[in-house]
Amino acid sequence: MSFSKNLLAASIIASLCMAGTVLAQDAAQVTGDNAAKPNAKKATELSTVVVTGIRDSEAEALNLKQEAVSHVEIVTAEDIGKLPAKNVADTLQRLPGVNISSSSASEGGFDENDRVALRGTNPSMTQTLVNGHTVGTGDWFVLSQVQTVGRSVSYSLLPAEIVSQVVVHKTSEANIVEGGSAGSVDIITRRPLEFAKQYTAEASVGGVYSDLPSKTEPQFSGLFNWKNNDNTFGILGQAFYEKRSLERDGQEVVGGYIPITAGPLAGKYAPELLGTTLFTQKRERKGGVIDIEFKPTDNVTLDLSGFYSKMKADNYNRNYMIWTSKFVNTATPTPGYVVNKNGVVSQANYDPVPGDNTPYGVYDMISRPGASSQSKYLTLDGAWNATDHLTIKGQAGTTEGRGDSPNQDVLETGVQPGGGAGWAQHGLGSPYDVHLGSDNSSLASSGFQPSTGWIFGDQDIHVKDKEHWGQLDGELAFDDSLLSSLQFGVRYADHTRENKTDIGQGPLNGLGVPSDYPQDVSNYPGHFGDGLGATFPSNIWYYTPGQLAAIDAAKANRDPVGRFNWGNIYKVEEKDKAAYLQANFTGSQWSANAGVRYVRTEEDINYNSTNPDVYTVAGPFAGSAFGTYYLSNYNHTYSKALPSANFKWSFTDELVGRLAASKTMTRPDYSALAGSVSLDDLTHTGSGGNPQLKPIISTNFDAALEWYFAPRGLLSFGVYKMNLKDYVNFGPVARQFKDQQASIAAGTDVFNTYLVSVPVNVDGSVKGAELNYIQPIGENFGVSTNYTLSDGHTDKDDGPLQGNSKRTANVSAYFENKVFNARVSYTYRSEFFAGVSRTDNFYQRGIGNLALSMGYSLTDNVSLSFDAMNLNRPVLKYYTKADVYGKQPYAFYDNGRQYYVNVRFKF
8 A cells, every 4th residue: 555755746746737726625525525516516605705694604504514424513704704703713612522722731721712622532633624734833832842742733823814614524534634533624715716706805903902911902804816807817815913912810839739748747738839820921923825726727727825824922921939848848837727638738827937048939930032833834736627527636735833932031039028828728619818928029028039049941942843745636426326426545744843952041150149130120910810719929029021031141051052951852753645545425315425544654753861772873962961861763654544434314305314434543742752851850740752652543433413494503413432542641650860950959960750741552432422503583693502522531540531521512692684793602611631730630620701792884895893702701720630639729810801893894
């Protein structure tokens, strides 16, 4: 089944030269039907020509869903335009079986949806495509660049304005690019020759107000399309720009729960690094789309498409923490402390000891100027209707994502404020009440101790996620036959994820004394914590990002040799070859497809380790303060046959039944393979990788019954099951590493044992059911609701599956007439396993979100829109779970509300 890369590339080039291109994923692929179905093609064209409102778009989406052979969910352009949605993920969360998250690593959640997952799995198991091809992605957060590097796409780079249609594939077909064990999301962009008019111009100008930072920022999007009178040549240009201020008020237990070894509480556990956190960020997203479409003859179409999106994401995080481990084993709590049933000190107060200068607190200020993420692609597609029955298509393209962290300006200091420290827990649903001193408004009153602090943080990080690919597809149609067509094709892709540089800064000749530092400071906003419902230290001082940059310029060691962090340098290259054959069948009341996709993957994994292992190929690399490193290389090749079958039976014109079975594959996350090690010297914990991981193979079964009782009405019920082989989970191991902070203090190398969480293969399963109800009410009203039940676990110890919410529910209602429309939506997902923090599992508790959108047409060409996000001001709540101390609070975040007002013009 293997084939030559050169031969494949030559075939694709020849096809493009002979034939050219249309959409990489045309109506036949979108709906799962073959090209012989004219109604499917007509429905696809309708999405950009006729649809003008909520009702029309809902009717079109249901028409496409009903026509599809496979099980899909579809959202059209007008749906996105009329829903409270600022990126594609915002809209998809309202579909049955879809979950979203607002972060990709352990950075906590934000006010914008960022990742998409299907049917109770983690986002890496959902393949995101654009026009049928993969898209490189980037992440602005440093941990997502070097420590938790997944395969999911950042939807914060994909604004809703670029979309013509989004197709969620819940069941697989052989002609869909592999990678989504749980399913695929295909984002279809607009094409020039689809527009009805010769000239089309659209623009949206407005602003967004975020209530926590109390700032209003501008927004713009514009589209211009031209095509000639013959409908043979067209050019589309689109641009978007958005600037947004974020503030997130929070509380975090950064160090987890540590054992107390002395005193009256010996043998109990206490929260370590219990912090009051203020995160602010300025996001600026800009980019655009250009598409050139040409039909030199009636049977040949060429299309050149390019996309670029970049988000600048300067951010600043402040965390004022109780440094429990510094005093809990030597100081005695005042009477009245409480120990809960799990052995955790849930309430305690420690008064300062006269004459003791031990820091009761530690304060982190971390500014990341220049943080950014970006995504871009360039594709050339071609389609040639060689005969009335044979269509040949080709596609060649390149895509690249980037994540950059050029600087981290950091200051970590001890604090010893008068008044001591204390905390009181109120269960998993509420933050701790916390006090750390009585006055935290200045350096002097907080007991500023730079000598007990640190400068840390990786920078000069520039991660690339790139792929070059080519594919050749064909379809042979048959007349008057149950076998309506045969689809076949080959694909080659060369994908690389790598980070080449990383400077792990440290202190330069100590941090000095308080008089070395600026005395003029800023303070937390007066409203800080109002939405969290607990007592916090107030009016906390901080340095501006500019002040931090000046301090680090003078006191940080950023030597490119001595501080080069080899542990975060990695490269994963994958060469993927695929071939498929799919047969499409059509009967009087039924349709079906069956096929197989054969995939061969060659992995070349490079990482660095502090000790030589069986994969070491070079080193040692001396001169780094982080220790002596060796380059390790691991090569792995595997081949998988992925069969799939879909069957649809139309009992009547309104009642449809579906059955599907398939085998699908997801390759392990890049960080799971690359072996990068991240350590915390305060808690002696960390995370690492495992290059020997196998791909996740899922055997899937799906059944659904759909009743289309009205043009805009649907009642459906479905069940599904996924048997997961070699699912990636995490397990702790003890390893020796150099302790950077202890080594600096001792003046010599100090090694300690760290408990490191590493990925391992286990088996598991997910099963569930989906209920979907869409009801038009009269001419102008409508409601929709859906409910998804998902039960996922690993076979070993019945452990959790990352991202698995047992219950997801959506309900929305709308009104629309010729001049006014309004839609209110509520989305809820129950708690889920969110990942591993050091060695503890952490979970996000259930959360509901209320959103509103309204629009008013001033004229046929001008309209107003208003969107409100997070109207109920939901608080993101997390907890940890461990065998030794059960469930304990972990983090709480309040992002406030966001309001968007826009004026839209159409010409």
